[in-house]
Structures are given as C-alpha cells and as structure tokens.
Amino acid sequence: MKRFLVLSLLLLPACDWESNRKPKVEPAGEAQDQADADAETPDLTPEEIAAAEALAAELAAERAAAEARRAEAVKRADEARKERAKKLFGEVMPPLTEAKEAYDRHDELDESAWFGEDQESNQEKIDELLDEAIVVLGISGIATTRQELRTLQEEIEALEQQRIEDREARIGAPSEAELNRLEQTYKTSREEYDERIDEATAGIGDRRHRIAELEMEFVEELQGIGLDIDLEGARALLATVNGDDFIEMCVVFDNVRGITEQLEELTNASGESLDAAKRYYGSYVVLIKLMDRIQKDFVRRTRDEMLPKLAEYEEKAREIIRDAERNLAEGGNPAIAEQNIRSNELTIEATRFYAEYLRQQANEIEARNEALQVTLRDAENTYDTVSLSSQVAAIMKEGQRNFAALLRLELPALRGFENAELKAEFERLTRELNGVN
Numbered sequence: 270m271k272r273f274l275v276l277s278l279l280l281l282p283a284c285d286w287e288s289n290r291k292p293k294v295e296p297a298g299e300a301q302d303q304a305d306a307d308a309e310t311p312d313l314t315p316e317e318i319a320a321a322e323a324l325a326a327e328l329a330a331e332r333a334a335a336e337a338r339r340a341e342a343v344k345r346a347d348e349a350r351k352e353r354a355k356k357l358f359g360e361v362m363p364p365l366t367e368a369k370e371a372y373d374r375h376d377e378l379d380e381s382a383w384f385g386e387d388q389e390s391n392q393e394k395i396d397e398l399l400d401e402a403i404v405v406l407g408i409s410g411i412a413t414t415r416q417e418l419r420t421l422q423e424e425i426e427a428l429e430q431q432r433i434e435d436r437e438a439r440i441g442a443p444s445e446a447e448l449n450r451l452e453q454t455y456k457t458s459r460e461e462y463d464e465r466i467d468e469a470t471a472g473i474g475d476r477r478h479r480i481a482e483l484e485m486e487f488v489e490e491l492q493g494i495g496l497d498i499d500l501e502g503a504r505a506l507l508a509t510v511n512g513d514d515f516i517e518m519c520v521v522f523d524n525v526r527g528i529t530e531q532l533e534e535l536t537n538a539s540g541e542s543l544d545a546a547k548r549y550y551g552s553y554v555v556l557i558k559l560m561d562r563i564q565k566d567f568v569r570r571t572r573d574e575m576l577p578k579l580a581e582y583e584e585k586a587r588e589i590i591r592d593a594e595r596n597l598a599e600g601g602n603p604a605i606a607e608q609n610i611r612s613n614e615l616t617i618e619a620t621r622f623y624a625e626y627l628r629q630q631a632n633e634i635e636a637r638n639e640a641l642q643v644t645l646r647d648a649e650n651t652y653d654t655v656s657l658s659s660q661v662a663a664i665m666k667e668g669q670r671n672f673a674a675l676l677r678l679e680l681p682a683l684r685g686f687e688n689a690e691l692k693a694e695f696e697r698l699t700r701e702l703n704g705v706n
Contacts, residue, residue: 339492346493346523349410354527361405361528362552368398369551372558399559406524406559407517411490415516418483418507421476428476432469435462491516494523508695510575510702511627514567518634521563525556547652554648561645564638571631575702576624582698583620586613619694 439462506512539545
C-alpha cells in the first residue's frame with residue numbers, strides 16, 4: 270500500500286551509473302512478441318504521424334527546458350556555495366580546530382578520572398564543538414526560504430482563524446445605520462466586519478501567491494545542492510515531521526563541500542609546510558566526524574522519538590474504535606459509531622504509512638552512514654600516518670572527490686497523496702509529532 274509519498278535517499282556509486290548505461294538485452298521470446306505486436310499495429314495516417322511527432326518534439330522541448338533550469342540552478346548553487354564558504358570559513362574553523370585538538374589528545378586521556386579531563390568529558394567537549402560547527406554550517410539561502418514559507422503559512426492560519434471569528438461575530442452585529450455616534454466608537458458594525466473579512470481574504474490570497482513563488486525557488490535551491498526533487502517532493506519535506514532535519518543535513522553537507530574546497534586550496538598553497546597540511550587535513554577529518562554525527566542523530570531521533578510516538582497514536586486509535594464498538598453494542602447511535610470508527614481507521618492507516626515513510630528514511634541514512642565509516646577510517650588512518658605535505662595535498666584532492674560523491678543525494682520524483690482525507694490526517698499527525706521536539 271503506497272498511498273503516501275515514499276521518501277528515499279539514493280547515493281548512487283559509479284558502478285551503478287555504469288551498469289545503467291549498458292544496453293538492455295531482452296529475452297528472445299519477449300523480442301519476438303514485440304515484433305509480432307509491431308507487425309499487427311495498423312499504419313498511421315500522415316496526420317497522426319505529424320501529431321505524434323509534434324507531441325514528441327513538445328515533450329523533448331519541455332525536458333530540455335527542465336534540464337536547462339536544473340543546470341542553471343546548479344551553477345547558481347555552486348557560485349553561492351563558494352561565496353558562502355568564504356564567509357563561513359572564519360566562523361567554522363575555530364570550533365573545528367578545537368575539536369581536532371581534543372580529538373588528538375583523546376587516546377592519551379584516562380577512560381575515567383575523578384579529577385580533570387577523561388575520555389568521557391573530552392568526548393562531550395568534541396560533541397559540543399561539532400554541534401557548534403553544525404549551527405554555523407546550517408546557514409543557507411535554503412534555510413531562509415524555508416523559514417519564510419513557514420512564517421507565511423502561520424500568517425495564513427492566523428488570518429483564517431480571524432476570518433472565522435469575524436464571520437461568527439458578524440451574525441449578531443448591528444449595521445452602521447443602527448449605531449449612534451457614541452456606539453460607533455466602541456461597537457463593530459456589520460459593514461466593518463465585512464471589510465475585515467475581505468481584507469483577510471485578500472491577505473490570504475497574497476500570501477498563497479507568495480508561497481507559490483517561494484516553493485519554486487525552494488525546489489531550485491534544493492536541486493542546486495544535488496537533490497533530484499520536484500514540487501511535490503519539496504512540499505513533503507516542508508510538511509513532514511523530520512523534513513527540517515533532512516533539509517538541515519543536506520544544507521550542512523553542501524556547506525561542508527564548500528569548506529572542504531577551501532581546505533584543499535589552503536593545503537595546496539602551503540607547499541611543503543607539513544604543519545599547515547596536517548592542520549587542514551585534521552580539519553577535514555573533523556568535518557567527516559561532523560557528518561557522521563548529524564546522520565546518526567537523524568536516525569536516532571526518527572527511531573527513538575518519532576516512531577514510538579506514532580505507535581502510541583495507532584494504539585490510541587484502536588482503543589477508541591473498541592470503545593465505539595462497545596457503545597454501539599449497548600445501544601449507541603450507529604451513525605456516530607460508524608463515523609468515529611471510520612475516522613480512527615483513517616488515523617491507523619495514516620500512522621502506518623507515516624511510520625513506513627520515516628522507517629525508510631532512517632534506513633537509507635543509516636546505510637549512507639555505514640558507507641561514511643569507510644571514508645572516516647581512511648581519513649583517520651591517513652591523518653595519523655601523514656609524512657609529506659605533497660601527499661596530503663593529493664589526499665585532499667581525493668577527499669574532495671569523496672565529498673562530491675557523498676553529496677550526490679538524489680531523490681526520485683515524490684508522489685503526492687491519493688486522497689484529501691489521508692493528506693489531512695498525515696498533516697495532523699505531523700503537527701502532533703512536531704510537539705515531541
């Protein structure tokens with residue numbers, strides 16, 4: 270059952286890309302069946318052929334335009350990343366350097382000590398420094414767009430609530446002609462409520478128009494950092510409970526790539542300076558640890574907080590269904606019982622879909638983290654054994670390529686909901702789950 274959108278992170282290695290390029294060899298039986306089908310196809314008229322060719326040309330033009338927009342988005346994102354990395358570099362290097370120093374002395378400390386530093390307190394310090402760096406690296410135009418979209422949606426909800434209250438108040442409100450001069454100073458007339466309702470309606474329309482513009486910008490920004498995503502997929506990320514975490518992770522990874530490029534340039538510029546090369550490569554190791562931390566935290570929050578909460582909602586819905594069935598058996602209103610049972614069955618269906626959605630996300634991120642462990646072990650080993658800055662520079666270049674591969678987070682075009690009821694239930698659960706944070 271796949272009525273809900275299924276979000277998966279696909280990190281495609283080069284071998285998969287090569288395999289996808291191989292021509293597909295169909296079994297002889299299938300090829301013959303296709304040939305027979307082609308032979309049975311009636312001849313097309315010139316008009317039908319022309320229409321088919323025109324349609325094919327139109328689709329090709331649309332695909333070319335979409336690719337051009339995507340390429341332009343990637344180009345703008347690359348330029349923005351470089352400029353942002355230059356600005357962030359000075360802010361992120363202090364916590365990275367301090368974390369690297371703490372990492373260097375970690376094995377020299379006792380596992381546990383009554384006084385002074387030990388490995389436990391040192392690890393806590395490293396984690397705090399990584400969190401500080403994550404905050405810096407979370408800065409992006411994507412985060413700004415996301416916040417503006419959220420603010421606009423909150424304003425729409427406030428205006429809709431105000432419009433409901435004004436419509437209710439208008440029912441018993443007097444007209445302007447019924448109010449004397451004194452009453453006009455403290456009573457709201459029916460006409461004034463009409464004006465307020467019209468203003469709220471216009472305000473809602475303006476904000477929805479702005480949201481539509483920002484959503485398209487948001488899609489282009491996400492595409493620019495390597496996400497193969499469409500409008501529905503972007504809306505899903507904005508609506509789901511861990512969408513913010515996922516977007517932040519992508520933004521951090523994108524900024525890590527920019528900082529890595531800066532480290533590579535500095536390493537190359539250091540020439541034969543072993544100390545400088547070790548400093549920069551040490552920062553690279555810490556950046557990988559930072560990525561490791563944010564991935565693991567994403568998986569932990571999903572599995573330890575969100576999934577158990579959804580299980581509670583499902584069990585609560587089942588309990589309400591049992592109560593409704595008991596009430597019905599004891600003479601309760603059949604229509605009310607049927608409506609309540611149907612509503613809670615929808616909640617159960619939505620929680621199951623939602624849980625599977627979150628579970629797939631956690632599994633994919635965990636798989637990516639397992640691949641990251643190989644890179645982390647290689648980086649740590651190289652940092653420990655580095656002897657020449659020229660070697661470090663070469664490794665930095667390879668590391669940059671590793672980051673580029675790691676950051677190819679691709680999502681398929683995400684599907685929307687098949688019905689409005691399930692979508693509404695999904696969004697309601699999201700609001701409740703957001704209360705967990």
